[in-house]
Amino acid sequence: MSGKLIVVSNRIPTAATPAGGLVYALHETLRKTGGIWVGSDPEFHASPSRSLTEIGDQSAYRRLAFGLTELDHQTFYLGFANSVLWPVCHRRGDLVRMSRRFEQGYRRVNKRLAQQIFEVAKVDDTIWVHDYHFFPLASELRKLGFEGKIGFFLHIPFPALGDLGALPLEASLARWLADYDLVGLQTRADVARCLEMFRSELGAELMNDGKIKYGDQTVGVRSFPIGIDVDTFVATAKRPMADAKLAADLSGDIVIGVDRLDYSKGLPNRFRAFGRYLETRTDKSRRASLLQIAPPTREEVTAYQDIRHELEELAGRLNGENAELDWTPLRYIHRNIDRNLLAKLYRIARVGLVTPFADGMNLVAKEYIAAQDPNDPGVLVLSRMAGAAEDMTQALLVNPYDIEEMSEALTQALNMPLQERQDRYEACMAQVKATDVGRWSENYLSALKDSRRKLSWDSFSSTG
Structure with a gap:
């Protein structure tokens, strides 16, 4: 993998050697490859315009924190992420709490974070985004001109097509996910639900190689069951x-x-x-x-x-x-x-x-x-x-x-x-x-390395 690996998650580990399955796996991956881990730090509160801030002492890779204001915490985190997306993904549309402020806060944080990451990312870097907090992050990075590889992994269930109707019209998972090179999901059933979503979209087409053609780009959708150390x-x-x-x-x-x-x-x-x-x-x-x-x-x-x-x-x-x-x-x-x-x-x-x-x-x-x-x-x-x-x-x-x-x-x-x-x-x-979680991260990053987002003439011919 050329360039450096940039991992993005909601929280950043503060311990020198993190414990826990996912956190430990990402730590070990970055320790081997080098790179940057970007996430929020509950002890760090920043103004919305502030750049990412270096924290901790880790020689193998850098830890960069983004800050959340109290308004961000209420609208982005507690609001749209956990009072809208979480219940939708867990088939509890009855618990959705809809608010324009929530949606605005979610978009605001993702847009700001994309700008902060864009400042430290190079064109040959690979960005690996984790979980429902950051569905639109790739779209915001593409708007800024980032053309490198961006992967996404969803750790929670992918929502059923019927539950997606609880989301605001502007919160289009299909459009957001299409700007990633590879979408990783936990199970084969999750992949089936994701493909069903794309099939319901005008302008989306399932290609012969299993990827999704959406507009002038393609996105791969595969299951990568996560494990433990x-x-x-x-x-x-x-x-x-x-x-x-x-x-x-x-x-x-x-x-x-x-x-x-x-x-x-x-x-x-x-x-x-x-x-x-x-x-x-x-x-x-x-x-x-x-x-x-x-x-x-x-x-x-x-x-x-x-x-x-x-x-x-x-x-x-x-x-x-x-x-x-x-x-x-x-x-x-x-x-x-x-x-x-x-x-x-x-x-x-x-x-x-x-x-x-x-x-x-x-x-x-x-x-x-x-x-x-x-x-x-x-x-x-x-x-x-x-x-x-x-x-x-x-x-x-x-x-x-x-x-x-x-x-x-x-x-x-x-x-x-x-x-x-x-x-x-x-x-x-x-x-x-x-x-095993080490094998999980290796398999995902290998697939991301081999993925491509932009269509080529070969892609058009493969669809017949």
Whole structure:
């Protein structure tokens, strides 16, 4: 790849060596290739006209931060990105909060960021843009005259055609995405939805090589299932838990769920399904416990306040009806837990309960499998709506809207014989290894390098 790599994401890592799947993968990619990471820094507030600001001390690559004013935060981030695009992509059009101020703020930040990136980008540089915050960024860069490679990766589900009608007319995903060279999506189903969107557009044509012709340019659309840093996560999970008392306290039938507190994660139904399991279990002396870790997110948005209140009410009712003096069936933790501790919690849990209503991939599913002891693995209960379910077919797949089915899956998982648990684990682990996050970034960047945006005479002849 000629030139340097410029990665653009909503947030920029501030630690010298970031932790976490995606952040770690991008860090490792930039550490090997060199380049620039552009993102917002919550500690950095800038005036709208200010250039990108260098932060941190990283010799392998540069970190450049863009600032968000309070108005930007309210309109661009909380507004259009998370009160319009997020619910549209997660099939919750009923939660869309429309405001002209939101749309204006979204466009303003993307336009300003494009100008800031244009100041540091050279024509032979490659720009890799991440997620729904920056759908129009390529269009703004093209307006400024940038002709280099620009790739886009969407980490959340691609919206269904019917849900796109909730967007303002000027917010055209087809037009915005056509200005990228390559659009990367999580699953084959996402690719199908994206192609359906383009087919509905006048002037868009599906070419013989699978790319989309739109106006005088082409855009590639492919799935690149994201994964985790498998070797590192396995090694972390194997280490013994430092807190012996905690380890003893968590012995027994632990069912674990780890999700940001978001309405797309299906947490109320998960609580109800666990409650139903407790009601219907034949052996009342068996005391399974659900450990649900749900860190807060976007608490300023009304929909997130509503789900927090609903979960607190459900947790209180479930424990009140089922708890004993020496047993709390539901442990609900509404804060972040250290990632290294999470790996160990996954390992001791007999069941991983991952039941979102909609999810781009869901790395918790892959983390849970990677953390298991191959000789005595736990069982993954996985929503069919999660992107991970497309390939991890040997998990116990469930409908997250069906309380009875999830309850029955819990019973099946907790009673599953060792050989079946091992067989299912091995099949799922093969998929986890096949989508290692390092391989994901290499595959995407290789495809982006080979992509082309402008049409040639060969392109016209290939369509017949």
